[in-house]
Amino acid sequence: HMLGGVTALVAAIILGPRMGRFYDDEGNVLDEPQDILPHSVTLQFLGTFALWFGWYGFNPGSVLKISSGDAGQVAALAAVNTTLGACAGAISAMFTSTFIEHRKTAAFSYDPVYTCNGCLTGLVAITAGCATVEPWAAVVIGIISGWLYLLASNTLIKLRIDDAVDAIPVHMVGGAWGVISTGLFTTGPLRKAAFGTDDHIGWFYEWGRGSGNFTLMGAQLIAVLFIIGWAGIVMGVYFFILNYFGMFRIDKIEEIVGMDISRHKGAAYNEKDTPTEEHIEELMQSRHSKGSGSKHSSHRKTQLKEETAPQQVHDDVGISIEMPLEKA
Numbered sequence: 054h055m056l057g058g059v060t061a062l063v064a065a066i067i068l069g070p071r072m073g074r075f076y077d078d079e080g081n082v083l084d085e086p087q088d089i090l091p092h093s094v095t096l097q098f099l100g101t102f103a104l105w106f107g108w109y110g111f112n113p114g115s116v117l118k119i120s121s122g123d124a125g126q127v128a129a130l131a132a133v134n135t136t137l138g139a140c141a142g143a144i145s146a147m148f149t150s151t152f153i154e155h156r157k158t159a160a161f162s163y164d165p166v167y168t169c170n171g172c173l174t175g176l177v178a179i180t181a182g183c184a185t186v187e188p189w190a191a192v193v194i195g196i197i198s199g200w201l202y203l204l205a206s207n208t209l210i211k212l213r214i215d216d217a218v219d220a221i222p223v224h225m226v227g228g229a230w231g232v233i234s235t236g237l238f239t240t241g242p243l244r245k246a247a248f249g250t251d252d253h254i255g256w257f258y259e260w261g262r263g264s265g266n267f268t269l270m271g272a273q274l275i276a277v278l279f280i281i282g283w284a285g286i287v288m289g290v291y292f293f294i295l296n297y298f299g300m301f302r303i304d305k306i307e308e309i310v311g312m313d314i315s316r317h318k319g320a321a322y323n324e325k326d327t328p329t330e331e332h333i334e335e336l337m338q339s340r341h342s343k344g345s346g347s348k349h350s351s352h353r354k355t356q357l358k359e360e361t362a363p364q365q366v367h368d369d370v371g372i373s374i375e376m377p378l379e380k381a
């Protein structure tokens with residue numbers, strides 16, 4: 054998870070923000086960042102629950118066997134901790150964002166986007182230590198995950214780094230916290246049951262032994278630094294090369310029209326900001342000038358106009374109204 058999160062950070066920095074997110078058409082910084090809302094919170098919730106369900110495959114599933122009672126206990130603990138971490142992350146992010154909003158506006162509101170991403174951050178964070186921490190620790194890890202997600206998400210906005218799906222707070226920050234929390238909360242008996250040894254355990258428990266042994270915690274911190282260095286350098290070079298040759302970002306007119314139309318042959322949603330006929334005309338002319346066949350270009354231009362143009366229809370009382378093609 055952390056590897057993917059660091060990759061997302063490097064990509065977002067090199068790619069730059071979406072048009073209109075932090076800058077106006079002339080490149081001036083906006084007084085307030087422009088929110089670009091998700092098109093369907095319902096689908097976001099479905100996706101979150103699909104991911105959550107899948108987590109039971111690779112957290113308890115990583116035990117690889119339940120043929121013995123001991124292995125079954127390890128898998129069961131991983132499943133319980135996965136559930137607790139996800140729930141704690143979702144609740145933490147939702148109610149903390151509500152509290153902050155109330156402090157600003159004196160009104161209570163509950164953000165489903167923060168709730169879903171808080172849940173995912175909790176899932177990411179509990180993954181590393183799902184078999185070696187107690188259930189109460191899984192709740193603590195999840196609660197802190199929700200706070201870290203909110204902090205990281207808002208920090209990215211302040212830095213004008215455009216992360217469209219908050220992959221950086223969820224995976225990089227959540228992943229780093231998960232690795233570190235394993236070095237803090239891993240218990241001797243649970244580590245021995247899962248991995249056959251308890252020589253080095255969580256730092257909090259090492260102090261309980263009276264040793265303060267930093268071996269496991271140190272290894273976890275080194276892992277975090279190594280992942281940041283490895284992904285940052287390798288993916289930074291890769292994305293820089295793609296960007297240098299103009300292979301990393303679509304053309305401006307394609308971004309205005311939208312990739313549903315410019316890359317996937319049709320509008321997917323009936324929204325008020327459907328691209329204008331002039332933008333589609335400009336898109337097709339730009340492609341024609343790059344060598345696309347005139348017959349195909351003309352046919353595609355007509356098709357795109359038909360897909361996006363409003364249609365005249367009549368209701369039951371004979372009043373002429375405009376509706377998008379899909380509804381007409």
